[in-house]
Amino acid sequence: MPEPMMSHESASSLPITHLDAGPSTPRDAAAVTVVVMGPEGARERDDWIVAEEPLEIRAGGPGQKATSVAVTMRTPGADPELAVGFLYTEGLIASCAEVVTAKPLNERPGRAACNIIEVALSRPFDGSALKRNFFATSSCGVCGKATLEQVAVRCAPVEAGPVIGRSVLISLPEVLRGAQTVFDRTGGLHAAGLFDADGRLLALREDVGRHNAVDKLVGRALLDGLLPLSGRILLVSGRTSFEILQKAAVAGVPIVCAVSAPSTLAVSVAERLGITLVGFLRGASFNVYTHADRIDPRR
Template identity: 60%
Template sequence: MRHSSTRARVVAVNDGVRSERTDSLATEEPLEIRVQGPGQEQAQVAVTMRTPGGDFELAVGFLFTEGLIAPGDVKRVAYCDNLPGEDQRYNVVSVTLERPFDVERLRRNFYANSSCGVCGKAALEDIEVRCEPVAPGPEVDLGVLVSLPDRLREAQAVFERTGGLHAAGLFDPAGTPLAVREDVGRHNAVDKVVGERYLAGRVPADGTILQVSGRASFEIVQKAAVAGIPIVSAVSAPSSLAVEAAERFGITLVGFVRDGRANVYSHAERVS
């Protein structure tokens, strides 16, 4: 089994004095995601660089937020055990579905996401086809929102050792954590949280708040929209397309959540 952190020797320099010590680094390794439907061969969907831990959640969350699977589609998730090298066993996850997998849809998605000609309007319209605007509510007190970055940080065990990971956490309106995940990639951390909800049979995740470290990109808002998460909160700034997407899909987007303050960029009616 892979570990989320790795030990390394470093030379520390302080006021001109050099010393050697052991340090903890966040592990970064590739994860290959494969999908297989009834009577189908396995198809490679994606390879992402991630921090080991929550790999099944990451695979399922990625497939779901990319619109490649729906609730109830997943039959089984497992590491591939037929690889030539044992050292790669935990870097390949296979998702077995209850229904045939649309390989052509995967290819269309890949082409669209890889094309230089794709614009923000096309990306928004793609999401609009795949999901409805999120459900109304809940109303959340500003005091709860501004407390979430600290609550997220307190749950980051690997960050405590390494200082080098992003995090995403799902909270209820009272600020109680429902799921917190860490990863070298912020989008991966979100996929892990969404995957946890999916595997628990709790998507759409209405009535919840997604708190992320760092900024809020379009990709983060897109994943929240597909998962039915009504509030997205970020420590730093959102992008222009993130705000446009949040407004369009009924998501309350909050940025610069720090030091007891916050900026609400869309659907401020949920913040009291």
Template identity: 50%
Template sequence: MGRITARKPVVKIRLGVGETRRPDTLAVEEPLEIRVGGAPLVVTMRTPGHDVELAAGFLVSEGVISRGDEFRTAIHCGGPGTGGAVAGSGENTYNMLDVALAPGVPAPSSDITRNFYTTSSCGLCGKASIDAVETVSAYDVSGDAVRMDAAALARLPDELRAHQAVFDKTGGLHAAALFDAASGELLVLREDVGRHNAVDKVVGWAVLEDRLPLRGTVLQVSGRASFELVQKAVMAGIPVLAAVSAPSSLAVELADASGLTLVGFLRGESMNVYSRADRIAVPEAAGV
């Protein structure tokens, strides 16, 4: 689409050297309005690209769908208020996406009591949020027999970083990647200005490939592990979530309650395992 990055002028200052003027490459951030059957559902700020995956993954996170055959089609729409290149031009800027669900799949409810658990900043927390995710999720990740060697897990952040093409240009994008736990194979990687969007795009890829639930996989993310990311993993049936930075307290509580393996501070040859450490195989010589 050609809108993932943008060039903007910048003044670079170096102490003792002075200033220079040059163009800088930035990650694009634009709003996307997701509609279902023509009815507005949500507006999210995202990096353009893989919008259909983003919408499909979001619907999984919301508990609207749980299988690939429940997602029918999606089309970008133009029209008033969508922000054409020239105001009032009517040009399709691809910032509105209308999703059609399969026949018989209920449309998402606008009832806030159904949606209150969707973010860690929604004003509710603790047991109410955890119970909501456990109630809505179609998959039980606690029963997944996945097991992964600690050394193989430690290689995932480098693998993630090596495939962040847009980050190399901008330094401003989060990434999420899905790996096969048995082989360590990279299945899919997505980048976005929002870490939650990157994960939704990964899950959405699985929806379009009809691969849900994502048993036997590891979701590797480039930043911290929030409650929201654990929620998205549980809703997609992903049994292992690994992050290069810290988890939040509520993320650990949800992971523990759901039976998801949560790994944080995965850097170099060390990691912290906050829940279901039995899934991580550690060589005897490295044990404590």
């Protein structure tokens, strides 16, 4: 089990954490040589590109052979969090108590990095109940799922949550961007940040897929016993899709923000499940698409 990202003591004591940009996590980016062409001509220089590799997620109960649940394209790093968060937001596990271990298959010192995570559960896992073994691309975790009904996860509307001042919301993108260490090197991946009601960054995960970054955050919170995230704000880079809102709803997040636009399904899910959905959060203004009562424009 990975080291806890968040404290069990109190929300105010949660540390700022993110993927390590140093040599201890060499798989999140790769060095390449590029040819830069401009008015002055062509020249070669070294550059960094974000890593994208498949991750197979398997799950099994006591005495069971682990069942392959999904393959997702992701940026390596926080893979156990991603696997556990995925299982939770897809409705395949209900609590941290069900997770015994989540680790790379055949993890041994000196071996090459593994792109398979096995999640051992404390109760039987019915793999036959899965309607599909789907392939989730980095751009859209919903891709490959047979129908909208198979995507939908039944969950209750989120709790009331805090009322946030406008000034807090407009400060979030700059804080998120300043903490994106891998983006600084590559310029090519998304981030999901978890904030408290005062706008303090509690946790950050980066990934080539927005949905993966959210699953990593949710997985870490689940492993640390911090769900539901009823007093938190989720900010994602890029747009908000149906799946982002579904995952936020399952985790109990009352306010979801993005620097770009939402989709129609995202707005529908937010409206139905009581989530305040904010889009185009840039500069001094933003759009509130649903449940605007959680935003105070006067402060």
